[in-house]
Amino acid sequence: MPKEARFRDSVKYFYFRKTIAERLFSSFNDFLMIEMSGASKAALLVTILIISTLLALLFLTPSSAWISGSLERLNLVGSRTSLEIVAVTGLGTDSLYVYVRNLGPGSLSLGSSAKQRDPTLWQVFIGEKQFKVMEVQELEKEDNVLDVDELLRLKLEGQEISGSKIRVKVYGPGATVAEFLINKP
Numbered sequence: 001m002p003k004e005a006r007f008r009d010s011v012k013y014f015y016f017r018k019t020i021a022e023r024l025f026s027s028f029n030d031f032l033m034i035e036m037s038g039a040s041k042a043a044l045l046v047t048i049l050i051i052s053t054l055l056a057l058l059f060l061t062p063s064s065a066w067i068s069g070s071l072e073r074l075n076l077v078g079s080r081t082s083l084e085i086v087a088v089t090g091l092g093t094d095s096l097y098v099y100v101r102n103l104g105p106g107s108l109s110l111g112s113s114a115k116q117r118d119p120t121l122w123q124v125f126i127g128e129k130q131f132k133v134m135e136v137q138e139l140e141k142e143d144n145v146l147d148v149d150e151l152l153r154l155k156l157e158g159q160e161i162s163g164s165k166i167r168v169k170v171y172g173p174g175a176t177v178a179e180f181l182i183n184k185p
Helices: 003-015 020-032 038-073
Strands: 081-089 096-105 123-126 129-131 133-138 151-156 165-172 176-183
Touching: 081 165, 081 176, 096 165, 123 151
Parallel strands: none
Antiparallel strands: 081 096, 096 151, 123 129, 123 165, 133 151, 165 176
């Protein structure tokens, strides 16, 4: 065998690569036990691609909607309502209160029937410190639900607060969050 032919064969051996489509069709042809030409291979590839895309959309679209709907019902994704901190009173005293309003669009449950207005459902951070919520009081009707535009008063344990700009964050039930900035003179 001439030197040129050996070189050509070795180049073919080392650098011969099949494309993904060729590998797919060769295994598909082996599976079907038929030989196909280039045009029919391309048509079959397009058909398989379209069918697989449609099947993926058929199964993934409803399942993703079902999963996100389930997570929303569990209050794990997004919150059904928004809160606003209206006022903070009693800074630096033992009677520290944070007033919170429900902006909507939905109502917010304040606890179970066994633990109405449960303070453990709330976390309040003033500056970098976490303040324990001692009491939750509805200011309008006491039905254990904070309806849209209703106010709530959170009584906090008294602690020393320092700084001229103080950020207040309230985390409530149902993954609700409110934030407020106080500028002290």
